[in-house]
Amino acid sequence: MTHTSRSTVLAGTILAMSLTARAQTPTPAGATPSRLDLVSQRMQEFVNAGEIAGAVTLVARADQTVHLDATGWADIAAKTPMQADTIFWIASMTKPITAAAVLMLQDEGKLAIDDPATKYLPELRGLKTADGASASVTLRHMLTHTSGLAENTPEELAAAGTLAELIPLFASRPVQFSPGSKWQYCQSGINSLGRIVELVSGKSLPEFLDERLFAPLGMKDTAFYLTAAQLPRLAKSYRHAGGRIEETPVFFLSGRSPTDRARYPAANGGLFSTAPDYSRFARMVLNGGVIEGRRYLTPDSVRLMTTLQTGDLETGFTGGNGWGLGWCVVREPQGVTAALSPGSFGHGGAYGTQAWLDPVKGLAYILMVQRADFPNSDASDVRRAFQDAAAAALARE
Secondary structure (H helix, E strand, O other): OOHHHHHHHHHHHHHHHHHHHHHOOOOOOOOOHHHHHHHHHHHHHHHHOOOOOEEEEEEEOOOOEEEEEEEEEEEOOOOEEOOOOOEEEEEHHHHHHHHHHHHHHHHOOOOOOOOEHHHOOHHHOOOEOOOOOEOOOEHHHHHHOOOOOOOOOHHHHHHOOOHHHHHHHHHOOOOOOOOOOOOOOOHHHHHHHHHHHHHHHOOOHHHHHHHHHHHHHOOOOOEOOOOOOOHHHEOOEEEEEOOEEEEEOOHHHOOOOOOOOOOOOOOOOOEEEOHHHHHHHHHHHHOOOEEOOEEOOOHHHHHHHHOOOOOOOOOOOOOOEEEOOOOEEEOOOOHHHOOOOOOOEEEEOOOOOEEEEEOOOOEEEEEEOOEOOOOOHHHOHHHHHHHHHHHHHHHOO
């Protein structure tokens, strides 16, 4: 069989399988299927083309979900259809949740984002630039990726069992620039914030988030460590290879199971979640820190997190953006953000997951996929097609 024939057969097989999977996905209360069918059609096109194995898409307002659909396959080989409650590694979509934890503690007067990091992490007292100048890092620098902190090596990350173990390792290296002078995406800064949450709250990061966010919000499938019962619902990860997609491991696990607790809770990107779970967090933020009568964050904290805090600094990962506290902020919509209003904010993950909130339109767009090798997961065609289709459909209301 030729390569072209194999690809045709594979695409046809995935199409037939994914149509069966979509038939099993319920329509959420308040949704209007005919208007938002275009979202599902666009995702189906990417599945048919072998760009992704499957996707879960969700669009929500502050008070309800208006679209929820699952397309394609969570596991192609096992013929496991994607479902609304399929679990994904959400990677850096963890960062806004870590930021929310920090701001919750500031709301309680237990820390301040302009505190020097050394107030909590004495290991950072000797920080210097490459030319020997002293460097003072604040929590705000960490939240905005302007700290310049050095990174841990892959070997250090794989060996670490706690967040505390990471701090002295990167602290022994020079900062990469004077804090506050530029923007550079920084994993060690966010992990440091996770450790600060532990020190200030007296709880482990998983305990704090479970008690203060996940349990009260009803995020029952969001965790750093999955249970044995949840594991069968975890979507397989895929990458492109030889003109087709093939299974690939979740790299940050370093060969461990998602259930293995002998690894640090990665504040920068270690959470697993579902589209409905993450929408609960997104709706709370979209509604100014409150959902269903319960307040989690003050309006001032939500404003700080979700409005521009980096001035004129050039930031990634797509054009026209700035940075809030733990969130990317869209200053000038363009390209992949063209369907969003100025002032929209969100975050993506390494394997293509995305969550973007448009406060002008009052909408949250959540995309769950597991593809490892997008050249830029924030700028993927899948993300743009999803947002464009959803925004166009809802604009006709």
